[in-house]
Amino acid sequence: MATIVFDHITKTFVDEKRGGTFTAVKDATFTINDKEFLVFVGPSGCGKTTSLRMIAGLEKQTEGNIYIDDQLVNHVHPKDRDIAMVFQDYALYPHMTIKENLSFGLKNMKIDKSIIDEKVRYASTILGLDDLLERKPKELSGGQRQRVALGRAIVRDPKVFLFDEPLSNLDAKLRVQMRIELAELHQRLGATIVYVTHDQVEAMTLGERIVVMNKGEIQQIASPQELYAKPANMFVGGFIGSPAMNFLDGKIVSGEYLQVGNSKWPLAPALKQKIASYIGKEVVCGIRPEHIRLTEGDGHATVTVRVCEHLGSENLVYFSLNGTNTIAKVSGESFVQAGEEVTVSLQIDKIHLFDKT
Numbered sequence: 001m002a003t004i005v006f007d008h009i010t011k012t013f014v015d016e017k018r019g020g021t022f023t024a025v026k027d028a029t030f031t032i033n034d035k036e037f038l039v040f041v042g043p044s045g046c047g048k049t050t051s052l053r054m055i056a057g058l059e060k061q062t063e064g065n066i067y068i069d070d071q072l073v074n075h076v077h078p079k080d081r082d083i084a085m086v087f088q089d090y091a092l093y094p095h096m097t098i099k100e101n102l103s104f105g106l107k108n109m110k111i112d113k114s115i116i117d118e119k120v121r122y123a124s125t126i127l128g129l130d131d132l133l134e135r136k137p138k139e140l141s142g143g144q145r146q147r148v149a150l151g152r153a154i155v156r157d158p159k160v161f162l163f164d165e166p167l168s169n170l171d172a173k174l175r176v177q178m179r180i181e182l183a184e185l186h187q188r189l190g191a192t193i194v195y196v197t198h199d200q201v202e203a204m205t206l207g208e209r210i211v212v213m214n215k216g217e218i219q220q221i222a223s224p225q226e227l228y229a230k231p232a233n234m235f236v237g238g239f240i241g242s243p244a245m246n247f248l249d250g251k252i253v254s255g256e257y258l259q260v261g262n263s264k265w266p267l268a269p270a271l272k273q274k275i276a277s278y279i280g281k282e283v284v285c286g287i288r289p290e291h292i293r294l295t296e297g298d299g300h301a302t303v304t305v306r307v308c309e310h311l312g313s314e315n316l317v318y319f320s321l322n323g324t325n326t327i328a329k330v331s332g333e334s335f336v337q338a339g340e341e342v343t344v345s346l347q348i349d350k351i352h353l354f355d356k357t
């Protein structure tokens with residue numbers, strides 16, 4: 001069992017040289033469920049690592065309470081929290097074999113040799129390291145070394161695993177492979193995993209739920225599906241999805257129509273229910289590139305193609321819509337040339353409305 005509760009957690013760093021303060025995490029409240037794979041995602045500096053370090057007890061919160069399994073852990077030493085952390089810069093001991101690297105932490109805990117051997121064997125088997133146990137770290141590939149770093153956490157059999165950007169030093173292909181291995185590992189271990197990344201694809205593929213952070217503040221906590229379909233605000237809409245959501249200025253003219261530039265588009269029934277408070281107001285319309293088509297449709301306009309990028313199975317078409325740079329993601333078979341005039345249509349039922357700020 002391992003549930004983790006953040007109860008109004010704030011972390012303020014004091015800059016001793018310059019005398020100022022900086023709030024890295026602001027009033028965060030959430031619960032991480034037992035056996036959940038929870039991902040923190042957000043741009044660099046938004047407070048992800050600080051949040052993780054507070055769970056581990058390596059950083060002390062300025063305000064608020066942290067509970068692990070209903071126990072208040074504010075004053076519990078990191079060693080006594082039964083948590084293992086895997087960092088981006090995992091350092092293996094270069095002079096030790098893989099087996100020695102895996103067992104080192106346990107030896108320090110004065111655990112019985114037969115139990116250590118058993119735990120090392122278990123970890124090496126599930127990570128596919130059995131044939132590498134007698135090698136030194138320098139004789140391993142980057143992916144294999146990363147697996148050893150994972151193994152060092154697994155042998156401890158902790159209640160909670162914390163991962164801080166563990167894949168960011170690996171090349172793109174290996175990252176995808178390790179992502180799959182991590183998902184499988186979670187199923188096998190049945191442990192609570194808290195995972196930090198700045199990569200929204202990693203977050204969307206690994207997380208059962210995702211905490212989106214920006215500038216120390218939680219923007220939304222939801223499943224990947226919900227983040228994509230119902231972003232709570234423009235930050236989440238723009239951060240999740242690739243290429244990013246387009247944002248167009250518009251106005252809800254009446255309960256029936258949305259006006260974007262010179263185009264007046266009939267509102268989809270699903271939107272009609274949501275717009276009562278917007279009638280007569282300026283809004284920002286979020287539309288994902290994959291929800292714009294190169295055909296006539298409900299919300300259509302004629303535009304001039306600036307660039308068309310061919311990615312194989314799909315094309316990215318760049319154009320200006322009502323003065324705003326806009327991207328459409330269309331099928332690879334839809335061939336258009338730069339300079340060509342085309343009709344684009346927005347799937348009106350897929351539009352997200354945000355307050356104009």
Ligand code: ADP
Binds near residue numbers: 014023042043048050
């Ligand atoms: P992330 O992991 O999301 O990139 P961090 O949690 O590492 O972000 O940092 C959040 C903010 O807090 C950053 O602006 C960082 O500079 C600041 N910060 C982190 N650790 C310290 C520290 N020990 N002293 C002062 N500021 C810090």
Ligand code: MG
Binds near residue numbers: 048049050
């Ligand atoms: Mg970080």
